[in-house]
Amino acid sequence: MVERSNAVIVGAAESPYSRHPPEGTTTESLLADAFVRVLEATGIRREEVDGLGVASFTLAPDRAIDLAWKLGVRPRWLMDDGNGGASGIQLIQHAMRAIDAGDAETVVLLSGDHFTRDDFKALVDDYNRTTAQYLSKIPHGGPNALFAMLTRQQMEVHGLERADYGRIAVAQRRWAGLNPGAVYRDPITLDDYLASPAVVEPLHRLDCVPVVSGADALVLRGPGEGIRIRALRALHNYDGQEGDGLRTGTAEIAGELWRDAGVGPDEMDVISVYDDYPAMALAQLNDLGFVGDGDLSGFLRRRIEEEQLPVNTSGGQLSAGQAGCAGGMIGLVESVLQLQGRAGERQVEDARLAVVTGYGMVLYRYGACANAIVLERP
Amino acid sequence: MSARVFVCASCGRAVFPRRLLCPDCGGREFRDEQVETATLEDFSDRGQVKLGAVRAPSGPLLIARVEGDPRRGGEVSLDEDGDVPVARA
Ligand SMILES: [Zn+2]
Numbered sequence: 001m002v003e004r005s006n007a008v009i010v011g012a013a014e015s016p017y018s019r020h021p022p023e024g025t026t027t028e029s030l031l032a033d034a035f036v037r038v039l040e041a042t043g044i045r046r047e048e049v050d051g052l053g054v055a056s057f058t059l060a061p062d063r064a065i066d067l068a069w070k071l072g073v074r075p076r077w078l079m080d081d082g083n084g085g086a087s088g089i090q091l092i093q094h095a096m097r098a099i100d101a102g103d104a105e106t107v108v109l110l111s112g113d114h115f116t117r118d119d120f121k122a123l124v125d126d127y128n129r130t131t132a133q134y135l136s137k138i139p140h141g142g143p144n145a146l147f148a149m150l151t152r153q154q155m156e157v158h159g160l161e162r163a164d165y166g167r168i169a170v171a172q173r174r175w176a177g178l179n180p181g182a183v184y185r186d187p188i189t190l191d192d193y194l195a196s197p198a199v200v201e202p203l204h205r206l207d208c209v210p211v212v213s214g215a216d217a218l219v220l221r222g223p224g225e226g227i228r229i230r231a232l233r234a235l236h237n238y239d240g241q242e243g244d245g246l247r248t249g250t251a252e253i254a255g256e257l258w259r260d261a262g263v264g265p266d267e268m269d270v271i272s273v274y275d276d277y278p279a280m281a282l283a284q285l286n287d288l289g290f291v292g293d294g295d296l297s298g299f300l301r302r303r304i305e306e307e308q309l310p311v312n313t314s315g316g317q318l319s320a321g322q323a324g325c326a327g328g329m330i331g332l333v334e335s336v337l338q339l340q341g342r343a344g345e346r347q348v349e350d351a352r353l354a355v356v357t358g359y360g361m362v363l364y365r366y367g368a369c370a371n372a373i374v375l376e377r378p
Numbered sequence: 379m380s381a382r383v384f385v386c387a388s389c390g391r392a393v394f395p396r397r398l399l400c401p402d403c404g405g406r407e408f409r410d411e412q413v414e415t416a417t418l419e420d421f422s423d424r425g426q427v428k429l430g431a432v433r434a435p436s437g438p439l440l441i442a443r444v445e446g447d448p449r450r451g452g453e454v455s456l457d458e459d460g461d462v463p464v465a466r467a
Binding site: 137145364 | 395401420422427429443459460461463
């Protein structure tokens, strides 16, 4: 049992995602916008902010301290985190302990990226040294080809067809239609999904996240009113990139997570899993214990399609967009909004408990980072 | 023609790419092992280029550029283009 943090999440906000942001948009302008919006949402004054954590791929060479300076914040606690899809929960893991220990009282966590076409190519080719040395010169063209192999393997092991993955894409698009902030909101059918152009078989366009520019923000504070953190667990590099890639570190931590939280998958009102590809969203739902009997196809048909299990209710990255490191915070922001009853048309009635996963950092073959958090509206 | 994998000088564990310390014993020294043939476990066709997951007999899985007419589960011969493993079907 890990000691439960007394910190609470008091607010969440998003700087709108955009495929083609206005001229003059920069990573720091998006992060600043998310910062201003989260202060507005919480009524917290800038002078009260004494902790700042930032996750971004494209802020470099600037760091959190540059942002603190330009935002006019004087942090007693300051942290950079570049762990992509795991960065949001990673930042919370540190921030909540800083608050517990008294290092800071009001911590703002920011996450976001602005991409031009060149920025994105540079990011995927120089993602890490291993990619630059061994993959970019193949040329591998980014992660799609790697996740195409993982998806094909998952299809083979579990007897899945493309239409099974389509149920995730269609369901998330339905949620996106209720989220004014999603970049793709028009409903799609299973036929639309199946007919979308191939990217790398078996992946087609609607299996791949639209790259967007945008930013997300959270505010954490000490004990008081807010969203409580019932459990948070992480395990990174659990298999040294030597597994099949379809069982993520989440599978290793799920038991501890639910035990710490004192609740189980069936009690979750809102679920956010990191959805860089439908196959990985499905892998994490399975790792968390949502599938139970291991029948992934039946789960997708019954729980996702028919029962409309509230998974990635913002539309997720597949429909709302992937704004770089903000992909590690989008599920947290959505879950906090749901638990606060501020999710607008897509509000899940009386949402009290949520689980969010982080996943990512493709070191060589698949994501190495995994973390998960259970949130509660008291 | 061959491609390299890296073998721990202390315990013989093979890895690819090279690590800083051996995952098994923590050893710091690795020697090159030349691998001439391997099994193509899977591949992705990007159009102009194919990417494959290639299993060396000593264990490591290499992501390689695949040339020729690949078949899943088939044997490939290995080569290198700079640091990039090349698998010929
Ligand atoms: Zn060794």
